[in-house]
Amino acid sequence: MDFTFSEEHEMLRDMTRKFVDNEVKPLARQIDEEERIPPELMGKLREQGFFGIPFSEEYGGVGAGETGYCIVLEEMGRGSASVAVLLAAHTSIGVMGIYLDGTEEQKQKYLPELCSGEKIAAFALTEPGAGSDAAAIATTAVPDGDDYVLNGSKLYITNGDIADVVTVFAVTDKGLGVRGGITAFIVESSMPGFSRGPREKKMGIRGSGTCELFFKDMRVPKANVIGKIGLGFVTAMKTLDVGRLSLGGACVGACKELIDLSIQHASQRVQFGEPIIRKQAIQWMLAEMAGDTFAMESMVYRAAWMCDQGIKVSRESAIVKMVSSETLDRVVDKAVQIHGGMGYMQDYPIEMMYRDARINRIFEGTNEVQRMVIAGDLARKGRF
């Protein structure tokens, strides 16, 4: 058993940390307030190769695997949850479906521009009437000549406002439902019939764009079907299994940053004649934050390692998603408490991190759905 990161992963972390310290952290509050990621920062993220971290070099990716990808998102999570979410929605779920189940032609056509960040991707499964119940989606795809004609809409699509390429799930056979009735399509925003709703106003991750997508008689070539007709639900689940891991990575980074900020504040804040870090009440909170974070970090990288070994990580990634998001909630809550009034003020990063944290229990499958996945797997196997 060897828990050391490889030399290349250490270097990737070092590079990303420097980038985050110099280019992301100074803009974090601006990103939140202006509700956008500045174009100059988008350009720098592209130059550094951050849009294609886990994908292989033959498609223009960096080839750093899931472990390298979790490291990058951990470091991004220290600086700005909005930036981490931009990269994660693009990489983990927007591009991943094409990478995992796309044909060689589709990969050659789409992946290089997506890995370079020249084009941005999104993943569109949720609808007004379907979210946790993915089988209830109502967007339809009807064959017509060499195309499918898509009609319907998708809700709360991260990166929806800027995406050039969207993995869209639509019903091709209502009778079959999730067992053969849903198909995944590569949709380009330039296709006639594609339109976007306004950007949603959100509690947190405000720099990351979220909006509704509409498809009206939109013709998508049959060549853009990902995998086989009717197997879209399988692609969606495979994509989300991998995608959830990196969400854990971003939570690890946020927790470490919150601990560092809390230590810093507790060492400087003097009450009753001494820094509050000497008070047991504060020490216990810090100790619990560290314990929670260590457990989460161990879990994230073990699961990432499994993924890189080609081991299936369905139950494990659901556990990572559930535990990481709930750990972050506990850690950020304690960080606000340690900071006292300062933790509630918008002049300091804690307040923003508190708002940013909450989404993690909701997106990429609610934690209730994760519990369904975990319990379902336990029941099926009849053992841990």
Next chain:
Amino acid sequence: MRIAICVKPVPDLNTAYVSKSRAELVEQSKRVPNPADENAVAVAVSLRTEGDELVVFTVGADTAVDALRRALAMGVDRAYLIDDPAAQGGDALADATVLAAALNHAGAFDLILCGSNSIVANTGQVGPRIAEALGIPHATRVTVVAVADGTVAIERAGALGAAKLALPALLAVEPGCNTPRLPNAMAVMKASKKAIERPSVVDLGLSPDEVGEAGAAVRLRVVELPET
């Protein structure tokens, strides 16, 4: 053109601290390239044209690999690490002897770059000593470098002014004379696959008693902390 860069691995001062009881620096993370040497790598990368080869050289323990990988990620092609135990613990004289032999071993270079001073010993001697050993001209505290027609035109820090040297030459680069660009993720991954050769002292045609601690002219007797 073939360009060599000599890089010294130094403690990461962001994480290292001084132990008062033991009067020594306690390192908590891997070694990093000496800042001025990183500036030298950046100069080499900026001079590169089609067909050029950039090679980095280091005397140090296995922990120096990280410093070399950093240089490789910045765009250097390959590396030499002289981690022979006999070469360890040397001073400026002994290290310059090893580096000059390693440079000869790796073939002829048109330009040799290094940092003016290290943040550790700060002698500023290694560069000039290498040049003397190789019998080539050198300049220190260099801030601007331009190569043309077998010569190198330079500018130097402060009131030292401009100069022109015939190639091959060695230039010791002023710390902070440029801002090394952060390598991107692709370059970082490629760096881990680039070759690092590890010749022994004997491979370099040297005898163990002229290098390392045995070959040093300076003996460290005692280290004391200033009273504060």
